[in-house]
Amino acid sequence: MCGSRGRNSPGRYDEDFSFVSPVVKYLLFIFNFLFWLIAMAMIAIGVYARVVKHAETALACLAVDPAMMLLVVGVLMFIITFCGCVGSLRENICLLQFFCISLTVIFLLQLAAGVLGFIFSDKARNKVTQMVNNAIVHYRDDMDLQNLIDFGQKEFGCCGAMTYTDWSNNMYFNCTANNPSRERCSVPFSCCIITKDKVEVINTMCGQGMQVVEYIDASNVIHTNGCIDKVVDWIHSNLFLLGGVALGLAIPQLVGILLSQMLISQIKDQIELQNYNLKHRADPWR
Missing domain, CATH: 1.20.140 (Butyryl-CoA Dehydrogenase, subunit A; domain 3)
Incomplete structure (x- = not known):
């Protein structure tokens, strides 16, 4: 029933x-x-x-x-x-x-x-640093990757993974004496400090030879802090x-x-x- x-x-x-x-x-x-x-x-x-x-x-x-x-x-x-x-x-x-x-x-x-x-967090940071350095190595090989790195460096005001000299890992920006590239010892334009108060034509070659310039002098022209530290600071500020x-x-x-x-x-x-x-x-x- x-x-x-x-x-x-x-x-x-x-x-x-x-x-x-x-x-x-x-x-x-x-x-x-x-x-x-x-x-x-x-x-x-x-x-x-x-x-x-x-x-x-x-x-x-x-x-x-x-x-x-x-x-x-x-x-x-x-x-x-x-x-x-x-x-x-x-x-x-x-x-x-x-x-x-x-x-x-x-x-x-x-x-x-x-x-x-x-x-x-330390191991994760090291892994991310390795990924960024790997991306720097292939900077000129992929236009999408290049645009992504340039965008990140401009937005966060940084250059390289840990420091601007990380760009020496790239074959075009490498600072060895036998590097025939015109960009030898340089950094990308996205590393440069651009001031909005200037109205003259922007010098897109401002990163030329910055890797061999003294740190204090380089900091007046380009962002010398690495992107990893900048991103970590941004994360802490935007939890x-x-x-x-x-x-x-x-x-x-x-x-x-x-x-x-x-x-x-x-x-x-x-x-x-x-x-x-x-x-x-x-x-x-x-």
Whole structure:
């Protein structure tokens, strides 16, 4: 008898009843569809930057190429959100579980990276320094990478990873005697101190030979502090802003995990109801 069944027993519902909420189902679909479009845009931009803009260097310096990083993130995001879209529309538990597990793993990895970065801040700083120095080595090999480094040095008012002499690691700016480059012992123009009160033509060669100039004299022309220290100081000054950004990235992930778990639970209840109804039709006295 129905009265002897549990509160959530399938026998308490009509055959036309559905546990799957259209609100949860289509909200999850819209959520994934929006991020799927963002992933498509990231892939398109990455392909354009990697192939169309400089096809001749398509295999150069993949490890520090911003376009390649954008492509990798875009592809991963495309796969995950595609599974979320199809899984929510088709009410497919396997796709929804893959979507939910993927988001959970990404969230936990981000959390672990933040905690480990805080605990092992010195090692993390050394690793970032190595990455920046590696990017400096390939400065002239990739226009996107060059623009990214120039943008960072201008925005933070810095030069090199730890100091402006780090530019000697680049083959064009190397300060050895046998370097035939016209930029020998120089630093990029983005290292230069540009004062806005001057109206004359800016000297784009202001970084010429700055690596062999005395530190005091060089500091009057270029930024001599490394970008790592500048970025660390900026982080310490903007902890609340960075916390808000981190929270803004975490909330969509948690919302996606919550909605997918709700929909998976509803689909399972619906399958149980359907199985009960099939058994009830086969054996009405059951």
